[in-house]
Amino acid sequence: MTDTAPLLQVEDLHVAFRTPLGLTEAVKGVSFQIEKGETMALVGESGSGKSVTALSILQLLNYPVASHPAGSIRFRGQELIGARDATMRDIRGDRISMVFQEPITALNPLHTIEKQINEILITHKGLVASAARARTLELLDLVGIRDAAQRLGAFPHELSGGQRQRVMIAMALANEPDLLIADEPTTAVDVTIQAQILDLMLALQKKLGMAMLLITHDLGVVRKMAPRVAVMRLGEIVEDGTTDEVFANPQHPYTKQLIAAEPSGTPGAYDETAAEIISADDFRVWYPIKAGVMRRTVDYVKAVDGVSFKIRAGQTVGVVGESGSGKSSLALGILRLISSKGPIVFMGRDIQGLRSKALRPLRREMQIVFQDPFGSLSPRFTVGEIIGEGLRIHGIGDDDGRDARVVAALEEVGLDPATRHRYPHEFSGGQRQRISVARAMVLKPKLLILDEPTSALDMSVQAQMVELLRGLQRDHALAYIFISHDLRVVRAMSHDVIVMRNGLVVEQGPAAQVIDAPQEAYTKALMAAAFELRADTSGVVGV
Amino acid sequence: MARLGKTGARRFFFWTLSPISERRLANFRANRRGVWSLWMFLILFFLSLFAEFIANDKPLLVWYDGGLYSPVIKSYPETTFGGDFATTADFTDEYLIENIKKKGGWVVWPIIPFRHDTQIRNLPVPAPSYPTAQNWLGTDDQGRDVVARLIYGFRISVLFGIILTILSTIVGVAAGAVQGYFGGRIDLYFQRFIEIWDSVPLLYLLIILSAIIEPNFWWLLGILLLFSWMGLVGVVRAEFLRARNFDYVRAARALGASDGAIMFRHVLPNAMVATITFMPFILQGSIVALTSLDFLGFGLPPGSASLGEMLKQGKANLHAPWLVITAFAVIAVMLSLLIFIGEAVRDAFDPRKAVTGGVPPEETIVSPTAPPAMAMVEPTAGPAATARRHLTKGGQPPESEP
DSSP: OOTTSOSEEEEEEEEEEEETTEEEEEEEEEEEEEOTTOEEEEEOOTTSSHHHHHHHHTTOSOTTTEEOSSOEEEETTEEOTTOOHHHHHHHBTTTEEEEOSOHHHHSOTTSOHHHHHHHHHHHHHOOOHHHHHHHHHHHHHHTTOTTHHHHTTOOGGGSOHHHHHHHHHHHHHTTOOSEEEEESTTTTSOHHHHHHHHHHHHHHHHHHTOEEEEEESOHHHHHHHOSEEEEEETTEEEEEEEHHHHHHSOOSHHHHHHHHTSOOSOOOOOOTTSOEEEEEEEEEEEEEEEETTTTEEEEEEEEEEEEEEEEETTOEEEEEOOTTSSHHHHHHHHTTSSOOBSOEEETTEEOTTOOHHHHHHHHTTEEEEOSOTTTTSOTTSOHHHHHHHHHHHTTOSOHHHHHHHHHHHHHHTTOOGGGGGSOGGGSOHHHHHHHHHHHHHTTOOSEEEEESTTTTSOHHHHHHHHHHHHHHHHHHTOEEEEEESOHHHHHHHOSEEEEEETTEEEEEEEHIIIIISOOSHHHHHHHHHHHHOOOOOSSOSOO | OHHHHHTTOEEETTEEEOHHHHHHHHHHHHOHHHHHHHHHHHHHHHHHHTHHHHBOSSOSEEEETTEEEOTTTSOOBGGGGTOSOSSBOOTTOHHHHHHHHHTTOEEEOOSBOOOTTOBOSOOSSSSSOOOOSSSTTOBOTTSBBHHHHHHHHHHHHHHHHHHHHHHHHHHHHHHHHHHHHHOHHHHHHHHHHHHHHHTSOHHHHHHHHHHHSOOOHHHHHHHHHHHHTHHHHHHHHHHHHHHTTSHHHHHHHHHTOOHHHIIIIIIHHHHHHHHHHHHHHHHHHHHHHHHHHHHHTOSSOTTOOOHHHHHHHHHHTTTSHHHHHHHHHHHHHHHHHHHHHHHHHHHHHOTTOOOOSSSOOHHHHSOTTOOHHHHTOOTTOOSOOOHHHHHHHOOOOOOOOO
């Protein structure tokens, strides 16, 4: 162990997984090093091997299914690959600790947060319970949990997403590690919380002088957090260097593509005298809360409370909000997939209260694309069957006619029509989302509701999706309701924007005005967090 | 839409196979014991379907006076063969056989020249008689051939089991589907009803009923069905509860599909995995149910061939061990075969089971970086997929879009 050695040195790391088809390599010769107190970011899209690399550092992969055919990982000169379990246990959570993406699954739901943080202190530091408790309090204070003493007995489900992530960070920092590995630490939280968490991590890093390996797919996060970056693709580092250099002057074509891929531009103008497709007035989705033996309704969860809008042909209304703001309830309510109140005038006809049989012919005209490209296609149908399902239900065309329409729809969304005999799992996330769009488009709808259509996709694919949707709108004068938490995509898509919070409309108006010159405090905080990753200080966003 | 599925998919006999079913078939075949058990069971069952041609006290063919007769298929009066009476010919009668031979005719007997209810008169010792060349497994205490009873008993047991399994599956799946899909009040009341219904003591009910009516095959089937359908409700209901919030089910609703269509086309295939996995075990349970009722004497009417009745004979005649050994062995072998088949089916539908040989699953082909434990996860997982799942799944091919 010498002082000149870097804190962490990864050399020619290979990770292979044993599969029924033989070995497949997930990481092929990755090398990088992190000095004491330094932050480095690993960037890449899903499947690029960045998480596998991080897990190999802590030797947390599923051995012996996973193996390291070659390479070395040295932490302060000590080889970690093939280190004994006892050695690794001493290092994990003590010298190197990790923050995971999903705090709700990374915390044990049956233990209080006090117990979970104490455990680490007792294991590694050998503290007694009372001393551990004092240190836990100190840590919770450090990560900015208010009234920490009262929060000690809380279970993970009693905390908000941001608080849970703070607890995760407190756990990771409990033993003042030399290296913190943060695997997509803010992907699962809302943008305003993301800004707070990132600020917190930066401040703590400075205070404790630890090194950080940040794994993310979000280039904005990299710019804010890490002076050094490595771009991974298909298990290899294609480019690395200082963040400023890589972003200003990318060398590798993939890095260029990645940087150029951020959704940009604005939608084309629409005809302001075009026919009105849909309008809603004081639209409400209230879920009843029932109590007592008689199951009487005592109160309501007001998921959507008084939203009004009008959409013309060719116009997009973006609906923005954090999780739980009622965006998805609005979409399902408008489509009459869940019960709601308030008139919905679609093509000049109030569809609120129509019986499902009377509604069926209208369903052709209003379609939806869901967020999850994996869940929204039935795995047991071929792509052709999935797209043709709507035609079959509405009795459009005979077999050949339907086939022709399916082919046309696939061509329209930029997929090879020959793929219609294949099954959804053979397609990538972006391609599946195109299939979802084709399923909606084959019915020639007037209104398309897009519920987070890009958020499960990699950045480069998001931009292509935005292009596709803009093109379809231009060609068919479609009316869109575009729901997203990602303000960059919303800006690229929407003419008008509705900002929602807790079911209420915070601000509503033309996109340029709402996004670039917000009036309300909450909207301002949201825009700052989304575009500049700047945390709100006015207190309008909770912890 | 069948036309769309035609090209580009593999086929198994006349079914078009989705890649998932293909992988399942390969998994099933990988379980050698299960495959052997299935073939043995199918052959035994197929043979027993033709019990009348294997064990019968009527000849398969009779050549008499220039004419060919088939008494197995059609009954002829004794007078046809030169007898004296207009009653149905009894070929166990030596006199009749003599008559046929006199006219230069001949008789082809089945392999076992006894029916399950033929009482053999010229036994060497009083019934139950020990195994001989004539009665391979001896006779029971009524002087009936054990092999013949075995064949008929096997057939009725399996048929009963299969019919009961199919009917209770249909009822159970329908009930579970309705409960799970609609949820709420329907689900609540239905569940309470099942809890009450489930606690009705079936055996006492059968004892009481058998005092009032003479139970026959269909009666027993009906009564057992009244209680056996509940087995599947739980799993099917759970699948429907889970699936009704899947995005693709929502998408189908948004397309305007009716509730019935969604339940059948979109959700039922999910529930069928659990159902088919359970079916061999339900079949086994149904057979055991009938056997125990017969053993207790509340089953099929007296005199019918059944495995339970053979066990009862064995118990009553412990001095004739061939009875109890035969019945025990047959029941044990049959139930073991069904269990082995069930295990193979369970393997086939186990999403975590890797394919050992055979057709490689498509998932692993397109996912060069997938850890194997995850690679086999079916793409039916819930709608709450986040970027994290894509990440842990790792099964994303590189985006290569136009």
